[in-house]
Amino acid sequence: MEHAPILFILIPVITAIIIYVLRSRWSHYLAFFAQIIVTVLAVIYYVDIAPHFVSGVIYFIGDWDVIGIPLMNDRLSAVLVSLTIFVWWMVLIYKFRPKEAEPTFLFFLLFLEGVFLGLLQTSDLFNLFVFMELTTIIVTILVAFKKMGSSIRAGVYYLLLNTAGVLMFLIGVVLLYYTFGTINMLEIRNGMEGLAPGHTVVGLAYVLMMAGISVKAALFPVFAWLPRAHGVAQSAVSALLSGLIVKGGIYLFIRLNGMFSPADFDYMDFFFFVGLATALTGSLFAMMQKNIKVLLAYSTLTQVGLIIIGLVSLDDYSAGLLHVVHHALFKGLLFFAAGIIVSVYRTKDITKISGLMRSMPIVSIFMIIGMLAITGAPFMNGYISKALITDALYDDPLRYYAVFLVNVGSAAAFVKLSMIFFGPKTLSYPHKNYAQIVPLAVISLACFVFGIFHESLGEILFGFDVSAVDPFTFTALATYIVTIAFGFLLYHHLIRPDRKGVRRLRRFTVTFETANYLFVIYVAVLTGFFLLL
């Protein structure tokens, strides 16, 4: 069982290669089989190492000692690895067609699972770079998979911008190797304990690595690839990208801040404002969109901003990690539902879709559950993590109301989206694929379970105390209703008339060279902040 960490990486990758070589009708069953093995292995392994979660269990590939590549599993990795396996189950079930198999698609899907599980476990900086770059390449192929003009241009945009970011990260790795003579994250952390404060080379490495990760996590000035890529990919892939792959950047944000914690770079205020700017931009642009998938993609930006705010406002990563898990659940649900809606109505324009409640009652109910969860309704999982984040800001009224504004904007976007439920039935085609309903039902159930049994689940799964949040109070309900009411007013008076400003904002895009220009400026600002400190 001690070899489980490397098997998490190898089993999906080897299965992917077998699927690609055989190209049989049974490819999908093979994928399920690999998924079952990985799941069983994960359960056994994590139950086994649960007592050592605080310090983490290190596995060296190939029995090499300290000089080998280490894979580390602690609580953070374990939660995200389990979440990854769960989301991949959902995507595989969603894509399941009994009669036809898509071996090429499954090859890239399973390969991505192996690589992403490696990214979540590795404790070696260069290995991390390799996994980040592999994720970027495979995601590009998955985004461009439909071979439409729009998806290919989104793929190139994504690939080149993210590669620039990852290379920035690599310069940071080089500088750290130059200083400490090792690329093992734990060794570097130990080496930093004896370092003089304000070490220039280490500070520069921190700045460059954070800049690279900001691109992967789509933080404020370098988010332009996200709505593009997530808006045009297949719905199952969008669910995967928004739910998980973006969280790879956030995971690295937590990990690297942990690694640099002895050096004590105080960037928390800086990243608070970066997170706030990300969330506000996400809300603002989500409100304006007409394309259902681009709207959901911009809403991911809002949630990423909230996660960053949660990570830097609290002393530990509890609220941020909780929101990572919750967001993966409800954003997956919304993208899956959106995929069904798009396939039935054959359009992505939400002004052309109406009467969904009558034509597809079951999908509508699941979609409503997802929308309640993402806007933070009590009894749903979204409420728990959002309440944890806002409670931490309660002492600072300015920040508290800024986050409230973000929530109002997000509510307005989803009020706009909810208009598809009402009105007369428009032309639609029948939906016969019942396998696609299964993931919707499972994730909806999970949204409720995580919302209601949050205390015991938080204790068992995440190992921290969330009993401070109580969804069964009048204040919780009142705050939610006020948020939605403001959101509705915003929608009714500003967005529905579709004035010139709204149309202009909707068409707003960032060109590639501007995106890179913003990236360079972002690095310069980070560096300047370090030099001023």
Next chain:
Amino acid sequence: MNPILTFIVVLIGFYGLATSKNIIKSVFCVTIIESGIILLFLNLGNFQGGGIPILNGEADAIVDPLPQALMITTIVIGSTVTALSLMLCIKLFHRYGSIEWAQILRREDVE
């Protein structure tokens, strides 16, 4: 070779990314950044008169082998990225008849 020079190569790459309006040039700029990083890393492990890191019993003054091992991997990844993005460029040229970012991103969706 001076590490400062390799940094300048990296900066040229980023300057090119921020200014070039052509996809092919953007791909080349990413390659230039990568070459700069590879040179930088190899520089740090190297010194004048260092032997090759293959030990035949005696361990004399050898260069640091780790950067070389890592940079091989970086070169492989870099060539993958270049190949993939050039392939996508060809597809884009077939769809849109142009390799200028502005012209490609401005168009509405093409099937």
